[in-house]
Amino acid sequence: MVERSLGPADIVPPFEVEDVELYHPKSWLTKYVFSQDAKIIAIQYSLTALAIGLVALVLSWLVRLQLGFPDYFTFIDATLYYQFITMHGMIMVIYLLTALFLGGFGNYLIPLMIGARDMVFPYVNMLSYWIYLLAVLVLAASFFTPGGPTGAGWTLYPPQAILAGTPGQESGIVLMLVSLILFIIGFTMGGLNYVVTVLQARARGMTLMRMPLTIWGIFTATVMALLAFPALFVGAVMMLFDKTLGTSFFMPAIVQGGEVMAYGGGSPILFQHLFWFFGHPEVYIVALPAFGIVSDLISTHARRNIFGYRMMVWAIVFIGALSFVVWAHHMYVSGMNPSFGFFFAVTTLIIAVPTAIKVYNWVLTLWRGDIHLTTPMLFALGFIVTFVSGGLTGLFLGNAVVDVPLSDTMFVVAHFHMVMGVAPILVIFGAIYHWYPKMTGRMLGETMGKVHFWTTFLGTYAIFFPMHYLGLLGVPRRYHELGVTSFIPDSAHTLNAFISIAAFIVGAAQILFLFNLVWSWFRGRPAGGNPWRATTLEWQTPETPPAHGNWGKELPVVYRWAYDYSVPGAKLDFVPQNQPTLSGG
Amino acid sequence: MAAAIILVLVVVGSVAFHVLSPWWWTELASNWSYIDDTLIVTFWITGVVFVAVILFMAWCVFRFRHKEGRQALYEPENKKLEWWLTGLTALGVAAMLAPGLVVWHQFVTVPEDATEVEIVGQQWQWSYRLPGADGKLGTSDTRKVSYDNPLGLEPGDEAGRDDVVIEGGELHLPIGKPVKVLLRSVDVLHDFYVPEFRAKMDMVPGMVTYFWITPTRTGTFDVLCAELCGVGHAYMRGTVVVEEEVAYQAWLEQQQTFEQMTASAD
Numbered sequence: 001m002v003e004r005s006l007g008p009a010d011i012v013p014p015f016e017v018e019d020v021e022l023y024h025p026k027s028w029l030t031k032y033v034f035s036q037d038a039k040i041i042a043i044q045y046s047l048t049a050l051a052i053g054l055v056a057l058v059l060s061w062l063v064r065l066q067l068g069f070p071d072y073f074t075f076i077d078a079t080l081y082y083q084f085i086t087m088h089g090m091i092m093v094i095y096l097l098t099a100l101f102l103g104g105f106g107n108y109l110i111p112l113m114i115g116a117r118d119m120v121f122p123y124v125n126m127l128s129y130w131i132y133l134l135a136v137l138v139l140a141a142s143f144f145t146p147g148g149p150t151g152a153g154w155t156l157y158p159p160q161a162i163l164a165g166t167p168g169q170e171s172g173i174v175l176m177l178v179s180l181i182l183f184i185i186g187f188t189m190g191g192l193n194y195v196v197t198v199l200q201a202r203a204r205g206m207t208l209m210r211m212p213l214t215i216w217g218i219f220t221a222t223v224m225a226l227l228a229f230p231a232l233f234v235g236a237v238m239m240l241f242d243k244t245l246g247t248s249f250f251m252p253a254i255v256q257g258g259e260v261m262a263y264g265g266g267s268p269i270l271f272q273h274l275f276w277f278f279g280h281p282e283v284y285i286v287a288l289p290a291f292g293i294v295s296d297l298i299s300t301h302a303r304r305n306i307f308g309y310r311m312m313v314w315a316i317v318f319i320g321a322l323s324f325v326v327w328a329h330h331m332y333v334s335g336m337n338p339s340f341g342f343f344f345a346v347t348t349l350i351i352a353v354p355t356a357i358k359v360y361n362w363v364l365t366l367w368r369g370d371i372h373l374t375t376p377m378l379f380a381l382g383f384i385v386t387f388v389s390g391g392l393t394g395l396f397l398g399n400a401v402v403d404v405p406l407s408d409t410m411f412v413v414a415h416f417h418m419v420m421g422v423a424p425i426l427v428i429f430g431a432i433y434h435w436y437p438k439m440t441g442r443m444l445g446e447t448m449g450k451v452h453f454w455t456t457f458l459g460t461y462a463i464f465f466p467m468h469y470l471g472l473l474g475v476p477r478r479y480h481e482l483g484v485t486s487f488i489p490d491s492a493h494t495l496n497a498f499i500s501i502a503a504f505i506v507g508a509a510q511i512l513f514l515f516n517l518v519w520s521w522f523r524g525r526p527a528g529g530n531p532w533r534a535t536t537l538e539w540q541t542p543e544t545p546p547a548h549g550n551w552g553k554e555l556p557v558v559y560r561w562a563y564d565y566s567v568p569g570a571k572l573d574f575v576p577q578n579q580p581t582l583s584g585g
Numbered sequence: 586m587a588a589a590i591i592l593v594l595v596v597v598g599s600v601a602f603h604v605l606s607p608w609w610w611t612e613l614a615s616n617w618s619y620i621d622d623t624l625i626v627t628f629w630i631t632g633v634v635f636v637a638v639i640l641f642m643a644w645c646v647f648r649f650r651h652k653e654g655r656q657a658l659y660e661p662e663n664k665k666l667e668w669w670l671t672g673l674t675a676l677g678v679a680a681m682l683a684p685g686l687v688v689w690h691q692f693v694t695v696p697e698d699a700t701e702v703e704i705v706g707q708q709w710q711w712s713y714r715l716p717g718a719d720g721k722l723g724t725s726d727t728r729k730v731s732y733d734n735p736l737g738l739e740p741g742d743e744a745g746r747d748d749v750v751i752e753g754g755e756l757h758l759p760i761g762k763p764v765k766v767l768l769r770s771v772d773v774l775h776d777f778y779v780p781e782f783r784a785k786m787d788m789v790p791g792m793v794t795y796f797w798i799t800p801t802r803t804g805t806f807d808v809l810c811a812e813l814c815g816v817g818h819a820y821m822r823g824t825v826v827v828e829e830e831v832a833y834q835a836w837l838e839q840q841q842t843f844e845q846m847t848a849s850a851d
Contacts, residue, residue, distance in 0.1 A: 253728050255707070258732060260730065309661060359638060360670045367645050388638050389635060395631055399623065400686075404785060405610070408778070472609060476809055480819055483819065483820075495608065565659075566656055
């Protein structure tokens with residue numbers, strides 16, 4: 001897979017392609033608003049995701065205010081509390097993490113890293129963003145509708161989600177379901193684009209096994225999302241029918257307020273199967289791009305080839321495939337046939353093996369490296385700590401019988417925040433610090449970046465590590481107040497207050513990050529084309545930020561894998577993928 | 586340098602927190618000590634992996650930090666090392682999975698001699714039903730729920746007439762006898778949750794779910810709802826009393842049967 005030496009005969013002549021097929025914008029409106037350039041669409045996706053993510057951040061503050069100091073903030077009643085946690089969860093998982101990794105980084109990095117001019121269907125790509133924006137607006141509108149947004153929990157389990165007694169059952173739940181349906185339509189447009197682009201538009205020489213792991217992660221995650229989101233789509237449509245047309249897909253005979261309702265014959269568990277058939281792959285839809293990106297961050301900043309590249313690729317593919325047969329580990333205590341537990345516990349624990357391999361290969365890449373502790377590298381290290389912690393607690397919850405006492409407790413909340421909240425978000429930050437210079441031509445402030453990193457990393461660890469122990473004690477999740485409960489000592493309330501204070505500090509640190517984003521846009525140190533001395537194609541563009549079409553007249557030709565760092569005999573400690581020989585030239 | 590030290594401190598702090606934490610599981614009150622044991626095995630295996638991986642990483646960050654003239658090793662892969670690590674991981678996973686599956690088998694296999702108790706959830710209270718003298722629970726149907734028949738018992742079913750019905754009160758259980766807990770809901774999902782029992786299961790309208798326990802410790806335990814069931818979720822509380830057989834029988838004597846209930850309503 002690695003060509004150590006190439007003779008002059010192996011060098012392919014430049015590949016000239018007139019970029020006539022691209023629609024070049026003719027006005028400000030088509031250049032920056034209704035743009036068909038994947039790089040602009042990526043920034044639109046990212047800014048929208050960050051904006052709605054800020055709403056989720058504020059919601060998490062309100063949740064922590066209530067949990068840490070239940071006696072002081074009386075305006076947060078049960079109704080508001082459930083609305084806050086529901087919207088916080090849904091926004092973070094779908095509208096921030098999924099949109100940012102695939103719509104944001106996917107759009108920006110796929111064409112650049114594989115040496116394409118743009119996505120293969122630029123117009124559909126543009127539509128994808130606008131439908132996503134519409135989905136976000138519909139979701140946000142539910143804050144202003146009578147009854148407010150849904151408070152059914154982000155899992156939206158029926159029958160509760162559409163019945164009286166649950167906040168937002170008047171119209172919030174309808175807007176939520178419509179927004180999800182829109183999101184999936186928009187995502188499908190983008191997702192098909194990413195898959196076809198990776199398969200069809202790679203530069204000459206960019207074989208699949210030469211692709212950077214970032215692309216492998218995003219590509220596999222997109223394929224998974226295209227297969228998993230339809231399950232949620234179907235679930236959302238059926239629930240919408242149950243709510244608005246009075247069908248009974250998920251509704252058995254129900255008595256509420258002494259009245260026998262008109263529903264009958266449906267199955268609440270069917271929804272859970274559909275939800276988690278999407279929901280578990282969703283964890284990896286977020287995690288795989290993070291795995292890929294962090295591999296590239298570690299390799300670049302440790303000046304060392306990623307260790308075990310082929311194993312890393314197969315681990316990504318294997319995890320992606322396996323993640324479709326583990327969904328019911330979210331349902332060990334759901335009342336489904338208990339025999340399922342055997343199968344799902346086995347598949348779930350098997351998935352730990354390829355995941356562990358990835359962790360080993362990351363730390364083995366650090367071993368005998370030349371580690372530059374840049375801000376992106378720090379975030380990558382923080383990711384490893386939080387991911388290892390969150391991944392290992394997954395072995396508790398995946399093992400059916402251990403899950404029984406821990407399910408629906410704060411242990412679960414701590415676990416999934418560590419593994420699919422904190423860990424991927426640390427990667428997002430690391431990736432933004434890493435690629436911001438390419439997007440803007442300027443470096444992000446390094447000192448501000450380091451303060452941001454240490455506060456965020458140590459702060460989130462202080463929030464979620466102790467939280468596991470509240471769950472172990474038995475503190476249930478989704479309780480807006482614990483009241484008097486014999487097994488919960490006063491010290492648990494003190495710990496909750498501590499966690500809340502840590503959460504406020506972490507949240508505040510994000511303001512510094514936002515400031516850094518804006519400040520560096522104008523005042524940041526000029527970056528040049530390849531400030532990290534990286535090998536991958538996006539750093540070899542003729543212009544920074546890259547122009548529409550990315551490559552000028554000549555498409556790059558790829559001669560090597562993405563990890564030729566510190567190759568013995570090379571002039572520099574990195575050899576770009578499009579450089580024919582080790583010595584350059 | 587500083588980064589490596591902080592990483593070490595994160596590991597030391599995590600282990601210290603684990604050892605010194607006053608927040609630990611409640612004292613067990615059922616037969617499910619195997620669940621606790623499996624949890625301990627999992628804690629040990631995952632704890633060792635966590636400490637080893639993060640300390641190794643911290644050491645790399647210290648030992649291989651950038652210095653003028655340092656050259657990283659160029660080594661794309663090392664098959665032998667990778668397969669060793671894969672094998673060891675598979676072994677560790679098996680060590681957690683094997684006891685987990687054995688105990689899960691016990692968890693889903695109800696002993697022959699278990700007596701049945703039914704718990705019914707509704708927004709937002711618990712009700713209970715115990716078999717009467719015939720030792721059998723009568724059939725039920727959510728559509729039959731009414732003011733006089735809160736649990737929806739089939740009025741025509743003879744087996745249900747002597748069933749003991751407790752609406753919104755306490756549940757008593759005799760110590761040392763296996764109980765199959767049948768779970769029903771008449772409205773939304775609920776989950777009968779007593780941390781000291783370890784076992785729990787969702788209640789799903791339209792079907793009957795179950796778990797089984799043998800209470801092993803007398804005492805009064807809080808019941809919580811563990812599956813989000815609307816705005817009253819946090820207030821859906823109850824009490825279970827585990828007591829000696831004699832006290833249990835005395836309590837049982839005082840409870841109303843379904844027949845008595847309907848008779849007093851007429």
